[in-house]
Amino acid sequence: MIGNDIVDLSEAQRASNWQRPRFLKKLFSEAEQHYIKTSHNPFVMVWRLWSMKEASYKLYTQLNPSRFYNPKEFQCSIKGNKGTVRFKDFKCYLETKTTSNYIISEARLEPNKLTSTIVKFSTTSHKEQSAVLKSKLLNRFGIEYHLKKREFNIPFLSNGKDNFNISLTHHGNYGAYAIA
Amino acid sequence: MNNDELITKLKTIIAPYIQDEEAFKNLSEDTDFVKDLKINSANLVDIILDIEDEFDIRLENDDMEKMLDVKSAMAIVTSKLNK
Known part of the structure; x- marks a missing residue:
């Protein structure tokens, strides 16, 4: 967690x-x-x-x-x-x-x-930033994993078998992800 | 104040903080401040302070706790104004 x-x-x-x-x-x-x-x-x-x-x-x-x-x-x-x-x-x-x-x-x-990995965005669009952060996270973890949301929008990574708790954040031009 | 007047006032208050224009155009009672309008959680407190100033009311911690969507904001303001 x-x-x-x-x-x-x-x-x-x-x-x-x-x-x-x-x-x-x-x-x-x-x-x-x-x-x-x-x-x-x-x-x-x-x-x-x-x-x-x-x-x-x-x-x-x-x-x-x-x-x-x-x-x-x-x-x-x-x-x-x-x-x-x-x-x-x-x-x-x-x-x-x-x-x-x-x-x-x-x-x-x-x-x-x-342990958070920091990402500096080159876009100011909220949607594009989310997409960039998500793709960086998935690149790091492996393409067999998908980013999913539990109830109340709580994110986790899953390959259908194993689940990992993660945390994502972004504000202004910076974002970060962390894997538990 | 009726619901339409209240929503109009709230829209004016919320406008400076929104990060999703499309969701803001389609704002309804069900619109969520964070999920739909992408308002930064650090700005939720500004909305709360702006609401206090606009309606001349004070919101307690218990009121703030539910301030996540238009519907709850309307309910809280209405209950404070009727006190």
Whole structure:
């Protein structure tokens, strides 16, 4: 089981305004808002915590097939580039990589090194990006595998016999896939 | 406010965030923000904040949890306005 999430920092800058009134309060706990306020780069911290929450949500919904929007309750604690996220009685382990272009987080049930393969897109179309990401993943895995979706849009790879949990993410000009 | 007026207001709010024009043109109560309109989940909170500002209401975490499609957004706004 694996969940990943990528944030394109220039897209985050363009498409979101984390400083708008009530934005932080809606998404982040008191402890997380403290991380943001005391960070030397609050913008990067906002999107790091966000990617941790999203990656954890993807992992959680693989275990508990469902769909909902409750980022605030996925509560992050961080140490260096690692961290944990708790949601109710669920807990997972995160590793995050931050570059000047993007932030990627990966969530697992046990601590693990980040394994996501990053893809930089040359197209801005959402549909084309999905297709590129999918073909890169299938090229890597072998053509006998197909990308399938479970209920609630949860993706997995299958060759008809073996199934593999995967996680796909894209934002702005960047995407990534991870195989559990 | 009737349903048509509400949908029209919601459409104006949602428009800046959509990434699928075709789905947006065909928007109905069943349209899903993420699956159909390809709205980035990071922008769902902007839609929630815009809805709060437009209708002068406040949405709690429980309300936000269901905000995944036009139908739920309409139900939440209607219930808040009737309070």
